[in-house]
Amino acid sequence: xxxxxxxxxxxxxxxxxxxxxxxxxxxxxxxxxxxxxxxxxxxxxxxxxxxxxxxxxxxxxxxxxxxxxxxxxxxxxxxxxxxxxxxxxxxxxxxxxxxxxxxxxxxxxxxxxxxxxxxxxxxxxxxxxxxxxxxxxxxxxxxxxxxxxxxxxxxxxxxxxxxxxxxxxxxxxxxxxxxxxxxxxxxxxxxxxxxxxxxxxxxxxxxxxxxxxxxxxx
Numbered sequence: 024x025x026x027x028x029x030x031x032x033x034x035x036x037x038x039x040x041x042x043x044x045x046x047x048x049x050x051x052x053x054x055x056x057x058x059x060x061x062x063x064x065x066x067x068x069x070x071x072x073x074x075x076x077x078x079x080x081x082x083x084x085x086x087x088x089x090x091x092x093x094x095x096x097x098x099x100x101x102x103x104x105x106x107x108x109x110x111x112x113x114x115x116x117x118x119x120x121x122x123x124x125x126x127x128x129x130x131x132x133x134x135x136x137x138x139x140x141x142x143x144x145x146x147x148x149x150x151x152x153x154x155x156x157x158x159x160x161x162x163x164x165x166x167x168x169x170x171x172x173x174x175x176x177x178x179x180x181x182x183x184x185x186x187x188x189x190x191x192x193x194x195x196x197x198x199x200x201x202x203x204x205x206x207x208x209x210x211x212x213x214x215x216x217x218x219x220x221x222x223x224x225x226x227x228x229x230x231x232x233x234x235x236x237x238x239x240x241x
Contacts, residue, residue, distance in 0.1 A: 025049040026212060027090045027128075029075060029119050030097025031068060032059040034181075035134060038205035039094065040068040046209075053086060053097075075115040076107075083122035092130035092212055093123050095159075099152075108148065108155040116159035124168050130218070131169045132211055134204070135160050137177045137196070137223055160221065170218035172211055176204050177225040189227025190234040197225030210235040 026043055028036045031052020043050045044067025051069040054060065060070035071086050075097055087093055095116050099107035116133055123131050139156035163171050177197040184202025207224055210231050211217050216239035229237070 024091045028052045028094045036096040040066040042209045080121045084125040087126040095133045108152045113155035117162045129170045131171045135175045137175045173221040194223040206231045
């Protein structure tokens with residue numbers, strides 16, 4: 024399987040690239056800074072330098088062409104402005120969905136955030152972030168030509184993954200290691216029956232593979 028990851032140098036993305044490369048998938052990661060390329064190669068991924076904020080849909084579609092799946096894991100990141108929450112977390116996700124449609128790639132996974140909601144109230148940067156993520160989720164879910172899955176992790180930690188999670192349409196608040204988020208994404212890519220689902224993710228007591236099979240109805 025060939026998988027393209029938008030935001031290929033992110034902390035979840037690098038973990039996911041290692042997992043996918045270890046199971047012999049072909050992985051490409053879209054990065055903005057060419058200086059990040061060696062980190063992707065070390066993770067087993069092919070680096071593709073492209074600024075998702077300024078690139079056209081045609082340019083992104085060219086990168087996605089021939090892929091079996093796209094994972095949108097890009098984000099403006101901590102410390103970024105409210106404006107970039109809109110241009111990256113919202114607009115780039117929508118642009119990648121447009122490009123996936125144009126390139127004929129149906130499978131589209133988006134890493135969102137627990138609490139993402141276009142109607143979220145508040146004037147802080149994090150409030151803008153949750154509204155931007157909510158808008159991206161809504162735009163992706165509206166696509167009938169994409170087999171989308173929206174994953175909404177709780178608070179992210181750098182603790183070692185346990186391989187034990189709670190994955191459901193609603194889980195309540197909680198945290199989850201980035202290792203386990205990556206493991207769930209890898210499993211979702213192998214489970215087409217999870218298309219059309221919006222899923223919350225926190226740490227729990229169910230093995231990742233079982234949790235994904237459960238939500239897929241297997």
